[in-house]
Structures are given as C-alpha cells and as structure tokens.
Amino acid sequence: MHKKRVSIRDLAKVLGVTPSTISRALNGHESISVSRRDQIVQLAKELGYRPNQIAKSMVSNKTFTIGLLLPEFTHNYFNNILAGIESVSFQKGYQLFICTSDELKEKEEKSCMAFLNTRVDGVLAAVGNDSDDLSHFETVIEDGTPLVLLDRICEDLNTSYVVTDDFQGSLDAVQYLVQTGCKQILHIKGPEYISTSFNRYLGYVEGLKKNNIPLEENLILMGEDEQFEKKLNQIFDEFEVDGIFAFSDYYAYDAIKVLQKRGIGIPDEVSVIGYADEPIAQYISPQLSTVKQPAFEIGKHAAEILFKMIEEKNTTIMSKQLETTLVIRESTR
Amino acid sequence: MHKKRVSIRDLAKVLGVTPSTISRALNGHESISVSRRDQIVQLAKELGYRPNQIAKSMVSNKTFTIGLLLPEFTHNYFNNILAGIESVSFQKGYQLFICTSDELKEKEEKSCMAFLNTRVDGVLAAVGNDSDDLSHFETVIEDGTPLVLLDRICEDLNTSYVVTDDFQGSLDAVQYLVQTGCKQILHIKGPEYISTSFNRYLGYVEGLKKNNIPLEENLILMGEDEQFEKKLNQIFDEFEVDGIFAFSDYYAYDAIKVLQKRGIGIPDEVSVIGYADEPIAQYISPQLSTVKQPAFEIGKHAAEILFKMIEEKNTTIMSKQLETTLVIRESTR
C-alpha cells in the first residue's frame, strides 16, 4: 500500500554514515559539522524523508498529542472551547485527538481507554451528563496522565478544572429580571447530573432570596420534559409569570414559542433570559437576552493549565473560574 | 510523572513465562492452553495492564487512526459530517485525529504533514477555500495514504471524493422559485475558490436558462461583499426582484434583514431560498426554505470508502455524489 518509506537508515546508507549521525543532524544536535548537517538535511528533503513519529514516541515516551473529550459539537459553545484549546495547542505543536461522547458514558469510557493506550500526553474533558460513575477518569488520573476538566465539575475527581461561574451568571440574570420589574420568575432547568444545571439553579434560588421573593416549586420546569409545552401552559394558567430564566438559549426559545402561541408579548408581559449566547440568540425574534460564557477562554485556560502540568510536571491543582457577561437584547425590558 | 506502566514483560516475569506467551494470550492466538490464557488475562486485568498502542503500531505499521481535516465546526454542516464519519469509525474501532484548517492553507499543510508523521491509516479532508495549491494533498497521495475528499472537489487531485449534487440542488431551488411565480431571481454567491460556490452558481444559471429567463449580471451579488447591504438596496431600487436564491442560509438571512428594513414582505413580495438547512433556518422568522444536504451521509459514505481503501487495499477511485432535498418553509410562496 504505502510507498516504502525512507528511514534514517536509508539516508545513512546513501551517505555512508551511521543512523546516529543522521539522527543528530536532523534533530539539531551540537556535535556535528555544519557541512555534514546541511548535506543530510538536503538529502532528507530530496528523498522525502518523514520522521516516524511513532518510533520517536516509542523511545521518548512522548506523543505530542493531547486527548480531547467533548460531548458534541452541535452547540456553538463547544466549538468555541475547541477553538480556544486549538489556539494554544497548535502553537505548542501538539496535535488534538478528539473524541465525542454524545453524552454517553460508554463512549466516554472507550475514549479514555483509547487516550491511555495511545499514550496521549494529557487529557482535556467535559464530562457528559450521563456519567454518574467516573471511574474512567480516575483511571486516567491514576495512570499519571494530566487531566483538566472543562465546563463541568466533578467534586469527586481530584484534578484541575476550568469552569465559568454559573452561579454568579444566573444570579446576575435573575437580579436583572427583578430590577426591571419581574415579580414571578420561572426557571427552566437543565439536565440532571451535570454541575452546571445545578449551579444555575442555585443562582436562580439565590436571586430570589436576595430579593425576598419566595421560592415556588411549581415555577421550576425541566427543559427536557416531554410534556414541556403542556406543563408550561398549565403554569401560565395558574401563575402570573412575568419573567423566565432558562438554563439554555434553546429552552428559552422553546418557551418563547409557547408564549407567542398564547399571544403573550415579549418583553412587555414577560421578560426572557437564556444562557450561553448561542448563535440562535441573535437570529430569533425578539432577539434573546442571555448570559454569555467565555467559551474560547475556557478552552484556552484549560489548555494552558494542561501544558503547565505536562511540561513542568506540575501536579498541583490549578483550577479556574471565569466570569460571565449578561447580554441584554430584545427579550427583556 | 507516569506511574510505571506494566508491560507484557512484567506479566511474563510474574508468571514465569516468556513475553511471547503473554502476547499470544492477550491477542487471542490459537496455540495456547485455555487455562493459561485465562490466567494471563486475569493477571493483566489485576495489574491494570494497558497495551501500548505505540509499540503495536511500531511493529504492525498500523495505527487504527484516521486523520480528519475540516475547515471549522461553527457550521452545523460540518458537525453532521463529523457525526457521520464517527458513526462508522467508532464501530470499526478507529480513532479520529481531527484538525481544523480555519480555511487556512498553512494549517492545512501542517495538518497533512502531522497526519503523515503520525502514520494515520487514512485521511478524510474538506479542502479549505484558501487553497489553490494542493501539493500537500498530493504528498498524502504519493505517500500511499488513502485519501477521500469531502464536500469540495478538486479536479486536479486523483482520489475519491464524496460530494452533494450542488448543481442539481440549486437547479431545484430555482425551478421551484419560477414555478411559484418568480420572474426576477437574484443570486447571492459564495466564496471564490471552492467548487460548491461555482456549482451552485451554475445550477442557478441553468435554472434561468431552462425557463427562458435571461441571465442578468447585475442580479448576482457576492455574499461576502463588504457593501452587501448597500449593493442589495441598489439592486432593489433598480430591479423588480421577486425571488432570491442564496449560497447559504446565512446569506439568505442577511438578505431577509435588509428586505425587512425596507418593508418588503416575505414571501408575498419576495421568495427566499437558502442553502444547507443550518439550524437558524428554523429559528428565524419567517422560517427559511432551503436546500438540505445529506451531511451525515456524506461523512458516512466517505468513511466507508476510506475503510474500503484501507482494509482491502483498494486503490480504485470510488467517488460518490449524493442528492439534496428541497425543504419548503415559510420564506417561499
């Protein structure tokens, strides 16, 4: 299949020297005459020599590869994280070994094992919401492979992570809602098992508390609920909701559709705030107010931490929490 | 850094056998007693043995890895391609080595070299629109690494590709426009240098021709034009445009915004058709009619072809062209 590849031995034979000399020349070692080096480099180019990274890794025990595990790429959020990671890994000369988990634990496990087997130098991962059991990540840690968690924390995992301050972001959103006159605020909650859902919920609760608004259990709706529309309608039948804070822009949009069907004016009668600033936030009408996460920075910081761990063999925990920004558009008063 | 990893030699020592025996047991070879095999497999598990894929690749000259080069992930289209590829690569037990080119030739070249150096078993790539010079892909081909092109064709490259029938898709769109009464159809054209832009343009031209509508140069606008809004307005001042066919959903949306500012009714006065069926098509208002590409299938087919090339050492060209579907929503009559 492959054209026979040229190895340093081939080069050595042509020039009548030993492979070691070739290796030294190609890797910019000290002790080698300039003329010889040039000669070798030149020949390598001519013959289309391509260093076998596999063999190099074999001896150096280093692959210049980092494993990246993300749930999916349909949300712009993860694309931006990827972009942030790439911006630093590319510059460092590392390749990305990307796996998507589809939020499935099974794929997560397989990917982690694949990372270990291929001896990646480090792992970046956003744990899926299907994962209550985290033993595969523990395996990574025990193996001694640096691991940095993205976006979603797992308290049980003793490793660095980079997240945004979901609590504060949500609190900001609710505060804004209250300041602009909302009295009854509905929360559309995210999937269970992921820390972000819970933290945003907590921010919501805190927001109410700070403003002496009693927490009403019936004003909390799961975004993934199969009877979402029906339940939302029931809530509107029963309560005088004038504000909605949703776990995601998509949930917010789902709610907006229901409200529009009911002929409820946004933002006149109900203010709506989403989360994440996905592209659709700008395309829907009214344009959606939302909590913007610094996705690119999350990726960037996570990668930087990981490289610090890899290159400096630094094992201290270096977690980081980034701030969100409230973006006000047309869906709020 | 790493906990010392256990190798087959370690296992061998424990059991007082040779590494060969361990290797045979772990790889399900014939000639080995069942009891011994079980014993070895058991021990491997206990000691957390993890086969060194690097070492395996070294001897087998196979990495079970395929290189994937995509321009970016901000368009849902490429995500779906990725999903299609993954659906087959995952099942085949291959890992994906993903690089994004950001449409930059420099990154494309680097990635190709990285693919070759890490000895991926095959490459899937959508060439960026920045690439007039394709020598890096030729290098891949010459190296003997199977290559399948995605989405965008390069006539000069003698290798398999999987694309959609952009010409037909565009023709369908224009035909629909005409059939629903449009007489003056504007085309918003895509970036130069990529085959899809040209093919969609050709489909537009053919659509006019089939309906005896003269081609009017002034009714063609570049989507990336910096003075897009101004020029579009000029066109509407001068011509009685009643239909728009855009290279992408995003361009279509840009146009819709301009029309709405002008108070032009969609679809009453002007019908609009986009391309790709990006998520925003469903979120904007009016919901956008568009040409849907079978992105998932593109990825799937491309991967299948690649695996055929890899596993059967098949070198014949097996290109494929997939059909599009016209999705009619609210932006057309």
Added chain:
DNA sequence: CTGTTAGCGCCTTCAG
C-alpha cells in the same frame, strides 16, 4: 565530530 551498542514494548518467525 562520529561510530557502536543497547533498548523503548511488542509481535512474528523458527525451533523444540
């Protein structure tokens, strides 16, 4: 400055 030797972890003959 360059050659020799040994070995990274694994697999594949070839013997026995």
Added chain:
DNA sequence: CTGAAGGCGCTAACAG
C-alpha cells in the same frame, strides 16, 4: 503448546 531470537525506526550513552 511454549521459548528464543530478531526487528519495527529511532535515540541516548559511551567510546573513540
């Protein structure tokens, strides 16, 4: 059924 020997491509340590 199992052991011994050699090698995948490259680098590092030690001589010279």
